[in-house]
Amino acid sequence: MKHFYLPLEKELGNLQEKGLFRNLKIVEKKEGPYIWISGKRLLNLASNDYLGLAGRLSLKDLLPFLEEGDFGAGAARLLSGNHAYYEELETFLEELYGRPVLFFNSGYLANLAILTAFCGRHDGIFADKLVHASILDGAKLSGAKLFRFPHQDYEALEKLLFKKRATCKRALIVSESIFSMDGDKTDLKALLELKERFEALLFIDEAHAIGIRGRKGLGLAEEFGLGPEIDILLGTCGKALGSYGAFVVVSEKILKDYLINKARPFIFTTALPPIILAATKKALSLLRSLEEERKHLRTISLQMRKQLGLTENDTPIIPVIVGESKMALKLSQYLFEKGFYAPAIRPPTVPENTARLRLSLTAEHTFNLLDDLVQEIKSFLSKNS
Numbered sequence: 001m002k003h004f005y006l007p008l009e010k011e012l013g014n015l016q017e018k019g020l021f022r023n024l025k026i027v028e029k030k031e032g033p034y035i036w037i038s039g040k041r042l043l044n045l046a047s048n049d050y051l052g053l054a055g056r057l058s059l060k061d062l063l064p065f066l067e068e069g070d071f072g073a074g075a076a077r078l079l080s081g082n083h084a085y086y087e088e089l090e091t092f093l094e095e096l097y098g099r100p101v102l103f104f105n106s107g108y109l110a111n112l113a114i115l116t117a118f119c120g121r122h123d124g125i126f127a128d129k130l131v132h133a134s135i136l137d138g139a140k141l142s143g144a145k146l147f148r149f150p151h152q153d154y155e156a157l158e159k160l161l162f163k164k165r166a167t168c169k170r171a172l173i174v175s176e177s178i179f180s181m182d183g184d185k186t187d188l189k190a191l192l193e194l195k196e197r198f199e200a201l202l203f204i205d206e207a208h209a210i211g212i213r214g215r216k217g218l219g220l221a222e223e224f225g226l227g228p229e230i231d232i233l234l235g236t237c238g239k240a241l242g243s244y245g246a247f248v249v250v251s252e253k254i255l256k257d258y259l260i261n262k263a264r265p266f267i268f269t270t271a272l273p274p275i276i277l278a279a280t281k282k283a284l285s286l287l288r289s290l291e292e293e294r295k296h297l298r299t300i301s302l303q304m305r306k307q308l309g310l311t312e313n314d315t316p317i318i319p320v321i322v323g324e325s326k327m328a329l330k331l332s333q334y335l336f337e338k339g340f341y342a343p344a345i346r347p348p349t350v351p352e353n354t355a356r357l358r359l360s361l362t363a364e365h366t367f368n369l370l371d372d373l374v375q376e377i378k379s380f381l382s383k384n385s
């Protein structure tokens with residue numbers, strides 16, 4: 001087997017050399033905004049639990065649900081895994097959004113499902129250059145032609161649609177609403193206008209906006225006052241909802257039925273354990289009451305960006321771009337020693353030469369805690385630039 005392992009070893013060696021090797025850190029404990037790694041208490045800046053809900057969904061509260069039945073679902077949803085909680089959750093979300101909703105095991109699987117179910121080899125997917133890996137994987141798996149436009153450049157998208165729309169039977173425009181690695185917001189109205197003009201479907205991934213945007217916490221589309229004009233919207237439950245799983249909101253029931261019948265990542269996988277669904281339901285029922293947390297998050301996000309001299313924006317994803325992967329690792333290690341956990345994000349997660357720290361703020365962070373962090377970052381950058 002040596003001939004098989006040797007090239008792998010070489011590849012990993014190359015990653016090491018370029019500062020791109022990844023390894024797992026053991027998280028010993030989490031408490032509020034802190035995380036324990038290697039026996040050290042650190043301020044956690046690497047969590048998407050934006051509202052601090054994960055810690056509020058305690059097992060103690062959920063035990064009654066466990067006592068009612070089995071832990072595992074035991075089968076896919078189309079067999080015997082479709083616990084009544086699914087129906088409750090979907091109905092709850094359908095009332096909130098006012099349109100059909102289908103639950104998936106994760107955002108990754110939901111993205112594979114949407115792209116492979118609605119697009120095939122005669123179709124075209126028009127995707128922002130920086131969309132999440134799961135969207136790109138779904139696009140590849142679908143066999144559709146993939147056209148990528150420069151990040152948030154809607155004029156370039158318009159030109160691309162002019163040139164390529166006629167070459168595809170069906171066209172799907174896809175973007176995130178708040179970008180996962182840069183935290184910038186998408187102009188949903190601009191995309192909507194193009195979708196209508198070029199008779200395309202519009203799919204918006206709201207993974208980083210659910211919970212934290214909109215009056216009811218339903219995402220950036222809610223904040224923009226948009227509804228069924230967006231054909232497909234994805235919400236994930238493992239980030240601001242503090243739970244696990246994902247849901248897809250569609251403009252018409254036929255799209256939901258189509259996903260149930262055609263989406264392989266929906267059909268061929270075991271359903272979620274019911275207790276996870278109970279936790280998600282609890283998180284969703286709290287959403288409306290979390291306006292103070294949303295407000296605090298927006299305020300500290302604005303403030304932190306200002307202190308770091310970055311473009312004004314009130315989303316909690318703050319990129320500190322340093323360029324070289326090794327420099328990002330060095331900054332991350334420096335902060336670790338000072339009591340902050342902010343892992344380096346490197347290619348291929350982000351484009352070449354844009355390695356960074358992706359600081360992700362949560363409602364549990366305070367001005368004082370973040371102020372110390374800003375001082376440390378500035379001190380490192382002034383010595384190392």
Ligand SMILES: Cc1ncc(COP(=O)(O)O)c(C=O)c1O
Nearest residue numbers: 106107108132180205207236238
């Ligand atoms: C934009 C985006 N979409 C989808 C996903 C996948 O969601 P999940 O973690 O539920 O699989 C992520 C997760 O990182 C994401 O950032």
